[in-house]
Amino acid sequence: MVLAVVAGLLAACTPDTHVEGYHLDRERIDRIQPGVTTQQQVGDILGSPSSVATFRENADTWYYISKQIESITELDAEVVGQQVVAVDFDEVGRVEKIREYDLKDAKDIRVASRTTPTQGEKLGFFEQLFGNGLLGVQQE
Numbered sequence: 001m002v003l004a005v006v007a008g009l010l011a012a013c014t015p016d017t018h019v020e021g022y023h024l025d026r027e028r029i030d031r032i033q034p035g036v037t038t039q040q041q042v043g044d045i046l047g048s049p050s051s052v053a054t055f056r057e058n059a060d061t062w063y064y065i066s067k068q069i070e071s072i073t074e075l076d077a078e079v080v081g082q083q084v085v086a087v088d089f090d091e092v093g094r095v096e097k098i099r100e101y102d103l104k105d106a107k108d109i110r111v112a113s114r115t116t117p118t119q120g121e122k123l124g125f126f127e128q129l130f131g132n133g134l135l136g137v138q139q140e
Contacts, residue, residue, distance in 0.1 A: 014072075017080075021050055021066030024085055032087065032095055039093040046087075059096070062087045082106055 024046060031037075031045050042062065049062035068081030084101040 015070040016072070017068060017070050019066055019068050021083075022047065022064065023066040023068075023083055024064055029085060029098065029100070032098055034095045034097050037095045039089050039095075042087055042089075042095060046085075049087075056088075058091045060089045060093075062089070079103065079106075 028045055032042060037045075039060065039062075046062075046064060050065040051063040053061035053063070064083075064085040064087075066083045067079050069077050070080045071077035080103070082101070082103040084105075086099040086101070088096040088099070090096045
């Protein structure tokens with residue numbers, strides 16, 4: 001009985017591992033040949049990208065992103081693995097180069113908590129109340 005309880009406790013403490021995104025295997029990546037493979041062929045081989053770069057002029061970059069996450073509870077999830085494959089295309093739609101990144105290439109970023117100010121006058125409670133005509137008074 002005690003052995004069953006201990007085994008149950010150990011199983012409860014085993015981290016749950018799952019993958020978010022589509023992890024590309026080496027065989028698929030190796031089928032992409034710079035200077036030869038077209039954008040259409042990359043889509044056929046690797047599937048739809050996770051993201052597409054929007055800042056390159058006259059060319060595209062497709063990103064295939066996946067991460068491996070371990071957690072015991074919902075609150076302690078930790079990224080333990082990551083794969084990012086970036087496929088750069090030239091102006092005619094052929095693969096220019098392939099770049100690969102993993103977890104050691106990742107950088108923590110700090111999200112800005114500032115708000116963007118709006119233009120115009122800041123109205124107080126009574127200005128808003130009277131200005132909107134809620135009390136039957138309208139501004140002229």
